[in-house]
Amino acid sequence: MTSPVIVALDFPNQAQALALVDQLDASLCRLKVGKELFTRLGPDFVEKLVGRGFDVFLDLKFHDIPNTVAAACDAAADLGVWMMNVHASGGRKMMEAARERLAGKSHQPKLIAVTILTSLGESDIQEIGFSGTPGENVLRLAALAESSGLDGVVxxxxxxxAIREQASKDFLLVTPGVRPATASLDDQKRVMTPADAMAAGSNYLVIGRPVTAAEDPLQALRDITASLKE
Structure with missing residues (x-):
């Protein structure tokens, strides 16, 4: 069984990112490439990671008119990524267009949606015109993503x-904010241990500094994997 751990490559340059990747085992984790690294290094870097045998989650959170997002997802699929994401607030037509475009590909990555950014509190979402609490909006947008044919949500x-309770058993939940019990919280406030997150219904765990800043990243990864088996 492949590990549910996705290591976040939050680095400013290729040298630092690859120095970390060289220490990891593709059978023990997947990799996440976000906006900073992709903007600096581009598609070639993603293809390099895929070529090394890693499943890559391309975390670019596409949000635009349906045809533009569908075309972007098409291009991302051509890089060989395992998973990509869009903003659920882009609406049903946008998500369905992306899903339909990927359905015609020989390589079909997982397509998931971002609901409400964790940086947004209740006053923030009210300011941009959303009614209700962040939690209520998360559940509503997760349901919209599932009914639009997406594979899951962040x-x-x-x-x-709460999402697992309303969603089908095959709907994927990808969770950041996961820290081993022994790790520093850094700037994260709403966290769970990997085992607790999996018990709550998560399928995949996005983990950054507890692995990337560890003295021995591979051992840190092995320790997390072992904690899940316990």
């Missing part, structure tokens, strides 16, 4: 149980 581990 959510905080604290929202996983």
């Amino acid at each position: 959510c905080s581990p604290l929202e996983a149980a």
